[in-house]
Amino acid sequence: MELFPMIRMFTSIFARALVALALTLCVVAAPAHAERIKDLGTFQGVRPNQLTGYGLVVGLAGTGDDSLDYSTQGMKGVVSRFGLTLPAGVNPALKNAAAVLVTADLPAFAKPGQRLDVTVSALGKAKSLRGGTLILTPLRGADGQIYGMAQGNLAVGGLGVSGADGSQVSVNIPSAGRIPGGATVERAVITGFDTAPQLTFNLAEADLTTALRVADGINQAFGDRRARAMDAVSVTIDAQQGAEQRILMMGLIENIEVRPADAPAKVIVNARTGTVVINGAVRIAPAAIAHGKLTVSVQESPRVVQPLPFSKGETAVEPSSSISVQEEKKPVINFKGGASLADIVKAVNAIGASPADMVAILEALKQAGAMKAELVVL
Template sequence: MTRIRFPSLSLFLTVLALVAGLVSAPAAQAERIKDLGSFQGVRPNQLTGYGIVVGLAGTGDDSLDYSTQGMKGMISRFGLTLPAGVNPSLKNSAAVMVTAELPAFSKPGQRLDVTVSAIGKAKSLRGGTLVLTPLRGADGQIYAMAQGSLAVGGLGVTGADGSHLSVNVPSAGRIPGGATVERTVATGFDTAPQLDFNLAEADLTTALRVADAINIAFGDKRARAVDAVTVSIAAEAGAEQRILMMGLIENIEVKPADAPAKVIVNARSGTVVINGAVRISPAAISHGKLTVAVQESPRVVQPAPFSAGQTAVEQSSALSVTEEKKPMISFKGGASLADIVKAVNAIGATPSDMVEILQALKQAGAMKAELVVL
């Protein structure tokens, strides 16, 4: 017996009910300004470098050209030169890319965590050691130097017959505190004519509220909203004065604007997320539930005695379709998320059904919300 049914509704309704409970709560809670965005120029920078990992147990790159060139370059730094035409066997070493993130205001001597990833055919970096590698920024300048033993969480095993087993990813690892900062990144925040605070999410109302909160806290008109993202703040020259002002501004509490009405739908998994700002105009919904059953009953057919026939299997199929009738649900104007949850529960819609219902409401103009289908 084969039955085609939609997924269970219990988990979907539980999640929606929890979200619906937020409708009665305050629309938005006060947040610190530092949680809403960041000051322009005060940000981390990405660093990258090309290096060689040595000390591997025969799981390296072997004789790849770029690995061989990298090894020759490393050896030459120690005053050694390989004979012409001689290429080292690199089964115990691998060419890697090294990446790190340089936080704002990092000073020379501070330590950074680095990630090391194989770029060749190395099977595993377990047990390897990264040789001294310069890490460069987007401007091509060296900002840190990396070196150290790798911590690899993955494991790879290869059998004599060529079979291979991997746990996690053995071709990548990390070196905690494996890089040392060598150069400071100039942020320019202490010499710029003004400070700009950028919101993480663009919103005109939130930008205006941030500017107003700063002006109220300092008792003047130093802050103004430039656009939906940027709040420009007049500041005195000098790093000490600006750091003091920035620290005070970060801890001012602001009530951000309510999020716009939005419905997120994942059509592949049937996940539906509706925020509390969604409202439904007057509409009526009727949705049926269809079940298709396929019953297979094959039987063996024997030929008559002393005949030339052969034993065969005769297929016997029984198909049935059952459609469960559901009542029509009517939404009054301004229906909230809680009303939607109740209606979904009443008609027994599954997450997949809900996707179709929401799309139909949007097409009918009854749902004034952005519908995002993933």
């Protein structure tokens, strides 16, 4: 075997080993629980926009709006595009048509010609949109301008069937459907990110510590002081003018990893379902809890009283009530200072508290000042 090929082979193996070692070190050096900046928020101006339109679905199998004025006016508007005018005072019964609202989300940087998914929902009393076709419908933004045009056959996941006697069977929601790729973008939204004096990154959840860490992470990655936390949500970044330079910087910033601040201590209570969620930041100060359960039972056992034979008495019902009181004795739970979430759950389970009882215990701990957490009742 020649010498040079062997050297090249060993050099290639050594280079691959160095690359694998470098990647391993990068993974090890990443901060614990770090998250990418792109997962913490979005750049200002780079967001989707909501589009809405009013349209008409035709081709239904007798499950339309019947005589809804909106669908009648819509049908008159549709036929007028083709030079057909319905006689005045004529309101056709449109059982095979339905007035609908069409909604879609226009992504950031969407260009004319791109396709969008649209959702079509019945506006009136249409029983089902299955098998219908949406007629060409303009989609408007909040400024009233047309940004897309929608048309196509609906895909309806629900099913509704009704009988002559009025009986009905419905599976899911047949009065709403989707058209995958059913809209075409007609106008792009100007984001203004390339001409703004500075880039602004907005956090999804307001937190001063996280905003400072995002700014520090950007400054460390670029080796300067271009990022500044302006408040608990916004981080401003100095950037050169021009879309190319800013897109490059935004792509680098999005993949910087930072460790967000720990969530504040919260206890979430859903009073309707009895759900209680306690996050790991909740701590309990020294406190003692005794939770008992008082049960009052009232039983009614009326008796029928018969008169003596050959007497003038009448049969009567004599009430008879029995009241009993039972109180369960529960042990007193003593919380030491700094009790964690696991301690709380273990203690509450030990006294056999239900979700409703747990809500009462947490509220009492909050009022006693032993629980330093925000209590949110949904």
